[in-house]
Amino acid sequence: MFGSNVFNGRAMRECLSDEAYKSLMNSAKTGAKIDRRMADQVAAGMKAWAEERGVTHFTHWFQPLTGTTAEKHDSFFTIKSDGTAIELFDGDALIQQEPDASSFPNGGIRATFEARGYTAWDPSSPAFIMEAGSGKTLCIPTIFIAYNGESLDHKAPLLKSISALDKAAVDVCHYFDKNVTKVTATLGWEQEYFVIDETLANARPDLLMCGRTLLGHSPAKGQQLEDHYFGSIPERVFAFMQDFEQESYKLGIPLRTRHNEVAPGQFECAPIFEEVNIAVDHNTLLMDVMHKVAKRHKLKALMHEKPFAGVNGSGKHNNWSLATDTGVNLLAPGKTPRTNLMFLTFFVNTIKAVHDYADLMRGAIASANNDHRLGANEAPPAIISVYIGKYLTEVLDEIESRVKDKFSEQDEVILKLDIHKQIPELLMDNTDRNRTSPFAFTGNKFEFRAVGSSANCGSPMMVLNTIMAETLKRFKHDVDALIEKGEKKEIAILHILRQYISTSKKIRFEGDNYSEEWAEEAKRRGLSNFKTTPEALDAYVTDNAKDLFFGNNIFSKRELEARHEIMLEDYVKKVQIEARILGYIATNHVLPAAINYQNTLIENIRGLKEIGLESSAYKAQLNLASIISGHIQNINDNVEAMIEARKRANNTEDMHKRAHMYCHEVKAYFDKIRYHADKLELIVDDKLWPLPKYRELLFIK
Numbered sequence: 001m002f003g004s005n006v007f008n009g010r011a012m013r014e015c016l017s018d019e020a021y022k023s024l025m026n027s028a029k030t031g032a033k034i035d036r037r038m039a040d041q042v043a044a045g046m047k048a049w050a051e052e053r054g055v056t057h058f059t060h061w062f063q064p065l066t067g068t069t070a071e072k073h074d075s076f077f078t079i080k081s082d083g084t085a086i087e088l089f090d091g092d093a094l095i096q097q098e099p100d101a102s103s104f105p106n107g108g109i110r111a112t113f114e115a116r117g118y119t120a121w122d123p124s125s126p127a128f129i130m131e132a133g134s135g136k137t138l139c140i141p142t143i144f145i146a147y148n149g150e151s152l153d154h155k156a157p158l159l160k161s162i163s164a165l166d167k168a169a170v171d172v173c174h175y176f177d178k179n180v181t182k183v184t185a186t187l188g189w190e191q192e193y194f195v196i197d198e199t200l201a202n203a204r205p206d207l208l209m210c211g212r213t214l215l216g217h218s219p220a221k222g223q224q225l226e227d228h229y230f231g232s233i234p235e236r237v238f239a240f241m242q243d244f245e246q247e248s249y250k251l252g253i254p255l256r257t258r259h260n261e262v263a264p265g266q267f268e269c270a271p272i273f274e275e276v277n278i279a280v281d282h283n284t285l286l287m288d289v290m291h292k293v294a295k296r297h298k299l300k301a302l303m304h305e306k307p308f309a310g311v312n313g314s315g316k317h318n319n320w321s322l323a324t325d326t327g328v329n330l331l332a333p334g335k336t337p338r339t340n341l342m343f344l345t346f347f348v349n350t351i352k353a354v355h356d357y358a359d360l361m362r363g364a365i366a367s368a369n370n371d372h373r374l375g376a377n378e379a380p381p382a383i384i385s386v387y388i389g390k391y392l393t394e395v396l397d398e399i400e401s402r403v404k405d406k407f408s409e410q411d412e413v414i415l416k417l418d419i420h421k422q423i424p425e426l427l428m429d430n431t432d433r434n435r436t437s438p439f440a441f442t443g444n445k446f447e448f449r450a451v452g453s454s455a456n457c458g459s460p461m462m463v464l465n466t467i468m469a470e471t472l473k474r475f476k477h478d479v480d481a482l483i484e485k486g487e488k489k490e491i492a493i494l495h496i497l498r499q500y501i502s503t504s505k506k507i508r509f510e511g512d513n514y515s516e517e518w519a520e521e522a523k524r525r526g527l528s529n530f531k532t533t534p535e536a537l538d539a540y541v542t543d544n545a546k547d548l549f550f551g552n553n554i555f556s557k558r559e560l561e562a563r564h565e566i567m568l569e570d571y572v573k574k575v576q577i578e579a580r581i582l583g584y585i586a587t588n589h590v591l592p593a594a595i596n597y598q599n600t601l602i603e604n605i606r607g608l609k610e611i612g613l614e615s616s617a618y619k620a621q622l623n624l625a626s627i628i629s630g631h632i633q634n635i636n637d638n639v640e641a642m643i644e645a646r647k648r649a650n651n652t653e654d655m656h657k658r659a660h661m662y663c664h665e666v667k668a669y670f671d672k673i674r675y676h677a678d679k680l681e682l683i684v685d686d687k688l689w690p691l692p693k694y695r696e697l698l699f700i701k
């Protein structure tokens with residue numbers, strides 16, 4: 001079943017001529033252009049393969065900056081000049097389409113008179129068949145660009161970063177192994193999510209429209225007993241998991257792991273790692289599949305970073321490494337002193353890259369959703385640091401202290417042997433786990449843990465690839481300079497490694513990232529702590545970031561500025577929608593329920609009075625009625641003030657300013673309103689409460 005809906009190597013072999021097959025394979029491997037005639041052949045093969053499986057339509061499948069995937073389906077069906085029908089899918093349709101792009105965010109790139117956008121085939125990610133009910137659609141993974149080629153999606157810059165990294169890493173590999181001709185970044189994501197009953201979710205406008213609860217008192221029992229993590233998977237959820245796993249297998253997504261997560265109703269799945277472009281496609285595809293399959297089970301899968309206050313939120317750990325075409329994982333310790341030096345080179349360069357571009361790493365994971373999670377004592381903080389564990393800390397210390405300015409060949413040999421002895425061959429089982437670090441080395445890969453659960457991994461991976469490419473280029477430059485001065489290659493490498501270890505020290509942290517002390521210590525070290533998205537996004541437009549992105553051909557100036565604008569706008573829209581929904585449910589759901597209950601109390605007080613009881617007999621009722629009035633007043637005042645704040649923000653032209661206003665002025669009312677609504681939830685008659693409560697959402701399966 002695995003990959004049965006994927007136009008993979010096997011399907012290509014069956015459906016394509018030798019010539020077309022070779023050309024497509026070559027293009028996927030090297031990025032070489034496919035000529036037009038070949039594209040016709042590939043399209044014909046793809047169509048035959050798809051039609052045999054009942055496919056009637058095709059779509060260019062892409063990942064616009066709105067955070068989801070986009071499709072516009074076209075039928076193979078067309079009319080010939082004589083009016084008769086034919087099914088057609090040619091090279092043109094495969095290579096390029098022009099979706100109506102005006103409704104996708106563009107950050108001002110497309111002037112209104114030039115609203116065209118194009119999708120263009122990415123031959124390095126295989127086409128696949130998406131099934132929805134009885135409909136089957138051939139999906140062609142594509143990039144999405146404006147009419148002048150400027151990128152408007154996640155994939156185009158990711159592909160550029162992959163090739164920049166490939167080139168830089170191969171160059172550095174050649175110090176150790178001339179046989180390496182290609183280096184690919186690998187990604188294994190771990191996807192956390194919540195599952196709740198669909199009917200209950202639909203009764204909550206906040207969950208329906210924002211994907212998270214804006215109100216809701218925490219239940220008497222949350223995750224404090226820690227009984228969910230190791231518990232058995234509830235049957236209904238289990239059936240859902242099996243179902244989406246089956247769908248994923250057909251699509252070639254190699255899911256392997258499933259388990260409960262810490263919060264009640266929270267789960268995780270993870271695949272076997274893949275080449276990063278494919279892995280990103282597979283993650284976005286999986287999220288889509290999960291939403292669809294959940295419906296079949298009358299469940300709702302929530303990918304939001306923080307659907308419920310008071311229990312853990314969801315992240316998406318991005319396990320990242322580098323693999324050569326000679327079969328070596330560059331972040332796994334080697335078997336010999338020489339291969340271990342290669343490992344250390346890539347290892348130290350990664351730390352240096354994160355050190356030099358920590359703010360950009362923070363920017364890459366910034367979103368309105370993720371702001372609720374980062375630094376909330378359950379997820380990595382907004383401070384970027386690197387954890388490497390005890391063994392490797394000792395190894396780096398050793399290099400730092402033993403590599404001297406004057407350094408004989410004898411010293412070098414001994415040092416290399418010593419280091420080799422220090423690195424256990426199976427680091428994976430020897431690295432102590434620090435679960436609080438945003439970027440941790442876990443034996444044979446780095447794990448970027450601060451990525452949000454609903455995020456497209458493309459952006460953080462693009463940033464990681466690019467900063468690594470840049471750092472490796474500089475490394476090569478630095479080492480070559482020493483070699484030119486007459487230094488022996490391996491001594492030159494050790495010298496530069498020592499230098500990088502020293503200069504990137506402040507980014508390394510082995511302690512508890514959730515602690516208050518770390519926030520203070522990080523401040524002393526001069527590390528940034530951008531708590532909110534509008535601040536964090538500024539990292540994209542610093543001089544440092546511009547040099548990086550322009551120098552590695554990832555973004556042009558306009559693309560970068562547009563992207564920054566799009567992300568700010570996305571932030572504004574998300575907070576704006578939440579503010580509207582919050583105002584709406586507070587006013588239309590919570591207040592009427594409170595007033596209803598208050599009326600019951602008033603009625604009761606009146607009756608008790610009427611039958612001649614003393615006021616002591618209705619003291620409690622009076623007190624409750626007055627407390628309710630207080631909350632009602634507070635909610636009303638805060639909602640009004642929030643609406644005013646929104647108006648002020650909306651009237652602010654500058655997107656940067658507007659985002660800051662939404663962040664600090666509009667959002668500031670969320671907690672105030674929630675506080676009073678949640679208090680009312682505890683008082684008001686359960687029968688009258690119009691919203692499903694946390695205990696129902698989290699515990700009914």
Ligand code: ADP
Nearest residue numbers: 186187188189270271272273319320321329445
């Ligand atoms: P954990 O203890 O964090 O769960 P695992 O070894 O189970 O660690 O791996 C978690 C994820 O890391 C999986 O998705 C796996 O595919 C991925 N992974 C393992 N090796 C690599 C690698 N070389 N490159 C990228 N991802 C990897």
Ligand code: MG
Nearest residue numbers: 190317319447
């Ligand atoms: Mg993990």
